[in-house]
Amino acid sequence: MSIPRLHAEGPLAPGIELALTPAQAHHIGHVLRRAPGAALLAFNATDGEFAAELTALRKDRGAMRLGERLRAPAPEPELRALVAALKREAMDWAVEKATELGATRIQPVLTRRCVAAHSNTERLSAIARAAAEQCERLSLPAVAEARPLHAVLDAWDGAPLLVAAERREAQPIHDILERLTAPCGFLVGPEGGFERAELDDLARRPFVSLATLGPRILRAETALVAGLGAISLALDARR
Incomplete structure (x- = not known):
């Protein structure tokens, strides 16, 4: 099963907990049927991509805790x-x-x-x-x-x-x-x-x-x- 990737506004760093947007919480819970404890990936262009864990999920609210960084940010052509x-x-x-x-x-x-x-x-x-x-x-x-x-x-x-x-x-x-x-x-x-x-x-x-x-x-x-x-x-x- 693939791990869902979620874009997150920074700053991102190991150990911090971030709230999901209502759309992300709905998608993770109602479409993908994931529950707390599920593996996620969080990313943005400034900080890179991090392993994450879903720590809370209720209707259109949720949160994830970040783990180690898996990918560093990289420049891309405009x-x-x-x-x-x-x-x-x-x-x-x-x-x-x-x-x-x-x-x-x-x-x-x-x-x-x-x-x-x-x-x-x-x-x-x-x-x-x-x-x-x-x-x-x-x-x-x-x-x-x-x-x-x-x-x-x-x-x-x-x-x-x-x-x-x-x-x-x-x-x-x-x-x-x-x-x-x-x-x-x-x-x-x-x-x-x-x-x-x-x-x-x-x-x-x-x-x-x-x-x-x-x-x-x-x-x-x-x-x-x-x-x-x-x-x-x-x-x-x-x-």
Whole structure:
């Protein structure tokens, strides 16, 4: 039986006792059916990962005591995932997979063809937390409020930004990855694609590289996973 991993705000150290969040207590008690004395793992990006023991559990309350540290914190490349606001199910899935692939920041953007006018930051943050707990990463990605695409671009810090542009002349993504360094970002448009004016604006930005993922037209969430996967592998190979 796998040991449940729980993200915990720091500081973490052997011997301290931490309260579980209501969501964690519910999941441990009602979903996983664990009882006091069960083994847990507690982690965060600052302190690393620790063995822990469930010491109390009652309805939506619980506590755990930390034991030895099992993993020290480790640096990770800054990889920003930008995705046009999608329908709820697709957006939830995109956030989960972006977390698994190592995105350090997830930025929903609002474009002219978006099918959603906003995103639920609290729900998406909870999805990212659950994904991090299951994929054994130590950090949680920051999930930002949805913002208009032009506002995100105007505030961009100049880091390389790859943009999935399947209906525009673009470089194969693997050619760009040969020279890509972190921090960097990857942007995917809405289900209907970017409008021409949006692509023209993107192409004029000096930090933007238009990229193609191959000969097929992918769903927005599929394109996000394909691009992030390729970028993450390339960045990890250089560490």
